[in-house]
Amino acid sequence: MKEMIISILKPVAEFCFELVNKVTPDMALIIYVVLMALLALWVMTLKQEGVREDGGGRYRFWQDLRTGAVVILLLQIIIYLIFR
Amino acid sequence: MQRCLGASSQHEVKKSVIFGASLKIIFPILMVVPGIIGFILYPKLKSGDDVYATMLCNLLPKGVFGIVFTGFLAAFMSTVDSYLNSAATLWTMDIYKRYIKKEATPRHLMVVGKILTVIFIVLAAYLAPMTTKFSGIFNALQTLLSIFQGPTLAILLLGMVWKRANSPGAIAGLVVGVLTSSTLFWVQADIFQAGDPYLYIAWWSFLMAVVVTVVVSLCTRAQLEEKIKNLMFSKES
Secondary structure, X not given: OHHHHHHHHHHHHHHHHHHHHXXXXXXXXXHHXXXXXXXXXXXXXXXXXXXXXXXXXXXXXXXXXXXXXXXXXXXXXXXXXHOO | OHHHHXXXXXXXXXXXXXXXXXXXXXXXHHHHHHHHHHXXXXXXXXXXXXXXXXXXXXXXXXXXXXXXXXXXXXXXXXXXXXXXXXXXHHHHHHHHHHHHOOOOOHHHHHHHHHHHHHHHHHHHHHHHHHHHHOOOHHHHHHHXXXXXXXXXXXXXXXXXXXXXXXXXXXXXXXXXXXXXXXXHHHHHHHHOOOOOOXXXXXXXXXXXXXXXXXXXXHHOOOOOHHHHOOOOOOOOO
């Protein structure tokens, strides 16, 4: 049973391994940073009233949860760039 | 997730999740940097699991060592009791009450929960030596988690973003996903190039769970929109 599963999965695993091996560390870095940046941009598209507690009053950017989320994503990018 | 349900408002939940994410960012640094320091200071250590304990024993003054060790134990017990409570509640409410004794009183359920907690502790103690079969405690934890993480994430994500996802689809996805990860775990040495392929196992079981959940959901009856509309992701909320 085990041998049969291995014989089926091994060619697929080898193909995927070859495919992933073609991704260079620089490409991986770019993909990661672009994904995080896109996520940050998407967060900014969320509606303002949906992220503030009462939906009214004077707008303060530090009370906007979107600001917190974007800061976290930017920190994630910076840490990744430092420790790559 | 359970702690989020205890928050006073949706806004507080969102704030706590963002704060949690900020703490998660420093987690890799907290986990990796002490290991690197330990590797430099004690290059002759045989096991990576000994690094933290050796550093605590050798680098901290006696009083501070006690405080750190107490904190470590407190964090450890807090995590363990949360897991035990969750597991006992899940088995008591979702399995025992639903399938074994439907008319059970709250007192009876409480006793069952306590007995189950003891059983889980004994079971955990019995299975603990299994971790020696892995290259370290961290790898053991990640590998065992990877069996369930992929399928669970798949059904959670689909449930949030795809209104056509339904219960039969989620159950089928979870079962097939866990079977996939268990099978990959079984044959991992022969098909993966990585030494500890838990992330690959989680990824493939996630993918399989997504496919099965989608197919089964499309083949079965959709849930009423009224019933799920508050559970779905929306840019408005």
